[in-house]
Amino acid sequence: MVSSVDEIRRIAGEIPDPELPALTIQDLGILREVRVDAAGAVVVDITPTYSGCPALEVIRDDVERCIREQGYPDVTVRVVLSPAWTTDWMTDAGRRKLLDYGIAPPRERGADLQLLHLSVACPTCGSAHTGEVAHFGSTQCQAVRACSDCRETFPHFKEH
Amino acid sequence: MTVVVADAAAVYTLRLADDSLVLSHRLAQWSSLAPTLEDDIALTNIALDLLGQARGMYARTAELDGTGRSEDDYAFLRDEREFVNCLLVEQENGDFAMTIVRQLLCSTFQLAQWQALTQSTDEQVAAIAAKAVKESTYHRDHATDWTMRLGDGTDESHQRMEMALATLFPYVTELFEVDDVTRDVVARGVAPDPAILGLEWEAYIDKVLGAATLQRPEGTWTPTGGRRGLHTEPFGYMVAEMQHLHRSHPGVIW
Numbered sequence: 193m194v195s196s197v198d199e200i201r202r203i204a205g206e207i208p209d210p211e212l213p214a215l216t217i218q219d220l221g222i223l224r225e226v227r228v229d230a231a232g233a234v235v236v237d238i239t240p241t242y243s244g245c246p247a248l249e250v251i252r253d254d255v256e257r258c259i260r261e262q263g264y265p266d267v268t269v270r271v272v273l274s275p276a277w278t279t280d281w282m283t284d285a286g287r288r289k290l291l292d293y294g295i296a297p298p299r300e301r302g303a304d305l306q307l308l309h310l311s312v313a314c315p316t317c318g319s320a321h322t323g324e325v326a327h328f329g330s331t332q333c334q335a336v337r338a339c340s341d342c343r344e345t346f347p348h349f350k351e352h
Numbered sequence: 353m354t355v356v357v358a359d360a361a362a363v364y365t366l367r368l369a370d371d372s373l374v375l376s377h378r379l380a381q382w383s384s385l386a387p388t389l390e391d392d393i394a395l396t397n398i399a400l401d402l403l404g405q406a407r408g409m410y411a412r413t414a415e416l417d418g419t420g421r422s423e424d425d426y427a428f429l430r431d432e433r434e435f436v437n438c439l440l441v442e443q444e445n446g447d448f449a450m451t452i453v454r455q456l457l458c459s460t461f462q463l464a465q466w467q468a469l470t471q472s473t474d475e476q477v478a479a480i481a482a483k484a485v486k487e488s489t490y491h492r493d494h495a496t497d498w499t500m501r502l503g504d505g506t507d508e509s510h511q512r513m514e515m516a517l518a519t520l521f522p523y524v525t526e527l528f529e530v531d532d533v534t535r536d537v538v539a540r541g542v543a544p545d546p547a548i549l550g551l552e553w554e555a556y557i558d559k560v561l562g563a564a565t566l567q568r569p570e571g572t573w574t575p576t577g578g579r580r581g582l583h584t585e586p587f588g589y590m591v592a593e594m595q596h597l598h599r600s601h602p603g604v605i606w
Contacts, residue, residue: 243483244404273408274479276486326390327398327494336390352486 196264198301203262204236210250211331214293217251221281224272233266234259234292239277241352269338279352289316296337296348312348314339324348360536361474362416363436364543366426367533368465368477369498370437374587375458376402377594378445385470387448394494395451401487408480415476423606428598429572432588433581440523442578442587445591449502449512453520455495456560461527462551463488468544477542496560503564517561518569527553533579 204226205218207213217223217238224237236255240248252269259267281297282290287297295310311320319341327350334347368398379399386392411422441458445451466488469481502509539545561568577583598604 240404242401242404242482243408243487244400246400246403259568273483274475276482277481303502326394326395327490327497328390330399332397350490 196228196232197226200228200236200259200264201259202235203231207251207254207258209245210254212290212293212295213285214289218257219283219286219289221279221283221286222251223276224244225250225257228244228264231266232264233268234264235270237270237272241277245332277352279349290349292352293335294346296346298349298351299339302350312337314342315346316344316346318341359416360380360533361540362413363540364537365409365413365416365477365531367436367438369406369413369426370435371441371458371462371585372402373406373411374435374437374590375441375454376400376406377590378441378454379445379451381445382451386513391448397490398455398494401484401491403486405480405592408483409477412474412480414477416486417599419561419585422596428595432591434589435583435591436581437570438523438526438578439575439578439584440520440527442583442590443520443523444586446519447512449509450516450519452498452502453516455491456499457524457557458490459491459495459513460553460556463492464549464556465544468549469540472543473541477498486559492556499566500564513564517566521569522571522573522575526576526578529576529579531579591597 199242205216205223205309207245209215209220209222212220212285214226216286222238222241223344224238225235225241227235236259236308238248238251240257246323248271252271255269268331280301282298290297296315304331312322313324314319317339320347321340322337323340326344329336329347333349333352335350336345337348338345349350376399379395379402381394382392384392386395390579406427407423410421410426413426413480414421440454445452445454445593466481470485472479472481474477499513503513504510528546530546534543534546538545558568575584
């Protein structure tokens with residue numbers, strides 16, 4: 193059944209995030225495990241980014257619907273909390289898409305899990321001269337920063 | 353109504369859930385009213401995190417108390433006396449200084465508590481806590497930044513922070529209260545020892561207040577009762593507002 197696992201993973205992985213439709217739930221690391229048993233029953237694990245994220249219920253319904261439409265009637269979508277989601281699970285493709293979308297991606301952590309002390313680059317002009325304006329932005333996962341060179345404000349996907 | 357005799361862990365998780373829900377509702381009351389757009393967004397973002405924490409804890413409570421109640425049943429269909437949140441979270445928003453002091457006192461408590469609960473013997477509680485730690489870290493940072501700015505700000509902002517501290521500090525004692533429920537859950541490794549949380553809490557609060565040129569008020573009054581369902585006057589009004597839609601339109605979904 194390896195092929196159906198791969199197929200379901202691909203289908204579910206292409207579902208866009210409701211709040212950041214430029215990215216898929218695969219890009220964000222929200223899609224975790226996909227399992228198919230011998231009888232064809234599908235179990236998909238997803239994990240919330242933040243405890244109260246309102247997008248999670250939409251994602252759960254989208255995953256269930258998409259997989260059913262592909263001919264798997266028995267679908268269970270489980271919400272798993274542990275291990276807790278981290279921006280380290282965001283894919284490289286996801287980081288590039290965020291930048292193209294005008295959102296500074298989360299910084300990567302070094303091997304010791306400490307944040308590398310790099311500035312957050314402005315997604316408009318690339319300058320490293322940016323500072324945080326507000327810790328909370330348009331969604332739970334974003335902060336607001338401003339660039340002192342091009343003077344644009346921009347969202348930053350917070351390291352979490 | 354049916355009296356549910358639940359085990360101590362269920363009472364404990366209900367306390368955690370009610371603390372987060374009530375504080376969430378208070379912060380949501382700032383929506384469109386905060387002094388700056390950024391803080392309107394910050395306070396409602398924090399409210400959303402807290403609501404998510406509450407939902408997880410209500411779901412766990414329903415498993416532990418065996419009633420299978422939904423999150424909505426706990427939030428919207430219990431009366432004031434059935435809520436077991438601490439008194440601090442239910443205090444009115446007041447001015448911005450009052451809200452910031454309440455946030456500082458609450459988020460420092462919640463962060464220390466969630467950090468300890470990541471080691472809980474209850475795996476579901478530990479999983480919720482592991483997510484909540486990251487969120488409460490932001491909440492405490494937000495309250496800390498504003499405490500410094502207002503405490504070490506103008507005469508007016510300093511004075512308002514002093515008044516807020518004097519008003520809210522008495523409610524802190526209840527956070528670290530020990531009763532039969534906490535003794536049971538601490539003994540089973542479900543929850544941390546309140547005395548240890550209290551020491552961590554004091555160390556952080558003293559550091560922040562010092563940096564903000566503020567002082568811990570001397571207090572003799574130590575109100576309590578929230579954990580037994582005995583609440584302060586503003587709470588009934590808040591519950592009425594929070595539950596109105598659900599009770600007026602039973603079973604409504606949106």
